[in-house]
Amino acid sequence: MRFTPLDIVVVAFAAIAVGLTVRYINLPKNLRKRTVRIAIAVAIPILYPLSAGPFVVLSQSPRVPNAVSAAIGVISPLYAPIFWMQDRGPEPCKSAVTWYIHFWIGYAGR
Numbered sequence: 214m215r216f217t218p219l220d221i222v223v224v225a226f227a228a229i230a231v232g233l234t235v236r237y238i239n240l241p242k243n244l245r246k247r248t249v250r251i252a253i254a255v256a257i258p259i260l261y262p263l264s265a266g267p268f269v270v271l272s273q274s275p276r277v278p279n280a281v282s283a284a285i286g287v288i289s290p291l292y293a294p295i296f297w298m299q300d301r302g303p304e305p306c307k308s309a310v311t312w313y314i315h316f317w318i319g320y321a322g323r
Contacts, residue, residue: 265295265310266317273318 237248271277272285299310 262295265292266313268292269314270317270320 237245240248268285268288271281272289277285295310298306299314300307302310
């Protein structure tokens with residue numbers, strides 16, 4: 214059996230997640246709250262732009278159920294700043310966002 218680089222990244226991510234979960238459970242209660250706040254403050258600015266590619270793929274898929282397509286209509290305004298950056302932002306931002314979205318569209322087409 215051959216493993217793709219994506220398989221290796223997924224397994225590594227799962228291992229890190231399990232390790233962090235065990236570490237979190239063993240923290241004192243007052244540190245747990247602070248750790249969660251810091252994790253949220255770090256994760257949201259990273260995950261928000263990274264979720265734009267999968268969102269575009271999902272929104273363009275013809276096999277999406279009606280409930281999901283209704284949710285896409287509600288969620289799509291949240292991605293307006295990213296798409297604005299792709300249309301009217303500085304050239305490095307335009308090319309980065311365009312490359313990232315095309316990466317996901319190409320990956321979903323495989």
